[in-house]
Amino acid sequence: MANSTNRPPRITVNGEDAPISPAAPHTTVLDFLRERGLTGTKEGCAEGECGACSVLVARPGVNKPTDWVAVNACLVPVVALDGQEIVTSEGLATTGEPGARPALHPVQEEMAVRGGSQCGYCTPGFVCSMAAEYYRPDRCAHADPSSASDPAEHVDAEHGPNGFDLHALSGNLCRCTGYRPIRDAAFAVGAPTDDDPLARRREQVPPAPVATVYTQDDRAFVRKDTLAETLRLLRERPDAIVVAGSTDWGVEVNIRSRRADCVVAVDRLPELRELRVASDHVEVGAALTLTEIERRLDGRVPLLAELFPQFASRLIRNSATLGGNLGTGSPIGDTPPVLLALEASVVLADADGEREVPLAEYFTGYRQSVRRPGELIRAVRVPLPLARTTAFHKIAKRRFDDISSVAVAFALDIEDGTVRTARIGLGGVAATPIRALAAEAALEGEPWSAETVENAAQVLRAQGTPMDDHRASAAYRSAMLGQSLLKLYAKTTEAVSA
Ligand SMILES: Cc1cc2nc3c(=O)[nH]c(=O)nc-3n(C[C@H](O)[C@H](O)[C@H](O)COP(=O)(O)OP(=O)(O)OC[C@H]3O[C@@H](n4cnc5c(N)ncnc54)[C@H](O)[C@@H]3O)c2cc1C
Ligand code: FES
Numbered sequence: 001m002a003n004s005t006n007r008p009p010r011i012t013v014n015g016e017d018a019p020i021s022p023a024a025p026h027t028t029v030l031d032f033l034r035e036r037g038l039t040g041t042k043e044g045c046a047e048g049e050c051g052a053c054s055v056l057v058a059r060p061g062v063n064k065p066t067d068w069v070a071v072n073a074c075l076v077p078v079v080a081l082d083g084q085e086i087v088t089s090e091g092l093a094t095t096g097e098p099g100a101r102p103a104l105h106p107v108q109e110e111m112a113v114r115g116g117s118q119c120g121y122c123t124p125g126f127v128c129s130m131a132a133e134y135y136r137p138d139r140c141a142h143a144d145p146s147s148a149s150d151p152a153e154h155v156d157a158e159h160g161p162n163g164f165d166l167h168a169l170s171g172n173l174c175r176c177t178g179y180r181p182i183r184d185a186a187f188a189v190g191a192p193t194d195d196d197p198l199a200r201r202r203e204q205v206p207p208a209p210v211a212t213v214y215t216q217d218d219r220a221f222v223r224k225d226t227l228a229e230t231l232r233l234l235r236e237r238p239d240a241i242v243v244a245g246s247t248d249w250g251v252e253v254n255i256r257s258r259r260a261d262c263v264v265a266v267d268r269l270p271e272l273r274e275l276r277v278a279s280d281h282v283e284v285g286a287a288l289t290l291t292e293i294e295r296r297l298d299g300r301v302p303l304l305a306e307l308f309p310q311f312a313s314r315l316i317r318n319s320a321t322l323g324g325n326l327g328t329g330s331p332i333g334d335t336p337p338v339l340l341a342l343e344a345s346v347v348l349a350d351a352d353g354e355r356e357v358p359l360a361e362y363f364t365g366y367r368q369s370v371r372r373p374g375e376l377i378r379a380v381r382v383p384l385p386l387a388r389t390t391a392f393h394k395i396a397k398r399r400f401d402d403i404s405s406v407a408v409a410f411a412l413d414i415e416d417g418t419v420r421t422a423r424i425g426l427g428g429v430a431a432t433p434i435r436a437l438a439a440e441a442a443l444e445g446e447p448w449s450a451e452t453v454e455n456a457a458q459v460l461r462a463q464g465t466p467m468d469d470h471r472a473s474a475a476y477r478s479a480m481l482g483q484s485l486l487k488l489y490a491k492t493t494e495a496v497s498a
């Protein structure tokens, strides 16, 4: 990491250098941009729900040195991007001679000609999310007419003939155009040309993370170079708020006006960003974003692969981390049920060293865990081999981009028609995520039959202590637990009879 602790923090916006001072340490990228006159970036909700604030950030790439990643500018403090490079909707159009009209970017052009914009409030956000997908290297292969791959192979309701994955727009809302013209625009974009500056930029590495100390009015934002330095700081400042992707913390700042005297960023620490596959486990760094994990695992852990598309939107997954999801200790976080079913453990680190805690022993009460002050989640370990029959059922009011009312993850090993092992993780039915131990016992050693499943579903309905709230009634939550097991059974027997 470069060190900026002796110089004022700055970022590059649309190719121009911009000092961050005098913004406050909690000032969001959105407010910073608008203050500079870049008012294309809009505020709709200020809580990550609408995508009107989407901008592109140059991040370490999965298939190329740099990926252009779309993020919610309303959630990220601008100082968290010290030394980084962003592009807004204004920066997508190409300016020619002074006074000449800028040439629209291909995604802007398609949105305009296909009627993808009416009032236009959501349009800059859509355009940025669409541009991130436009530049995704493995999409471009399908969009390039000279490519050997047959585009028809990949086309379905959510993927265009140009490889465009509509989930890229799952975090963007439009109130007046209707989504069909926007989808038409997305499915019409081609591959970037050779002289496209943002496509060429992907061939160079992104800016390295920069160590930052930014203090104003006794409030500080700090990013250290290494895990060891960060852990020493957390020992000195046990009151510090740790942030990674800021998708939870950003909502606290914007909606609940929370402020911290000291915020410590961990999202770029190399020690928290490794993904290792060993012979007996997969270790996933706590600060990898969910998008990075999804793309780098590429289906290797099928239960996680089933979870990712159901977790928030692509915009949120581009910033959200596993460490943040476990760090909140929320009983309705989506990764704990899955990780419980996978029998994962959490690697905790403090200035004295590391310890590994099974996730089943990690949560101790409502938003409480065994994690001590000054301790960080460094990684999550998933043991191998994996169970062969798995499923994740998220019951929520909307199919995508919603918080669970209840979530159930199954990992079963069924051999010769008998359930050898059963692991079931539940969210939304108790003060903490829990294992459904009684239902697991009702399955283990039994034939995988309608009768066993009916009995175990009955047991599963009685697990936890679900509550009535605005999302769902307790009775509904219990009913959904049993239904989930019946659904899994129906799926496995359908697969056999097909
Ligand atoms: C619009 C929207 C939709 C969402 N949808 C979902 C959803 O579908 N499912 C779901 O589960 N969640 C959802 N969330 C919540 C949020 O995105 C997740 O909890 C996410 O995983 C948080 O990760 P983060 O890196 O952004 O955390 P941050 O906001 O950076 O941090 C969250 C908390 O975790 C702690 N923390 C972060 N990293 C570490 C670490 N390495 N060690 C110890 N503590 C750490 C921080 O101190 C902080 O208290 C949603 C949020 C929004 C705004
Ligand atoms: S303003 Fe709605 S997601 Fe940022």
Ligand code: FES
Pocket (backbone or CB within 6 Å): 116, 117, 118, 119, 120, 121, 122, 123, 173, 174, 175, 176, 177
């Ligand atoms: S064009 Fe009006 S909100 Fe989308």
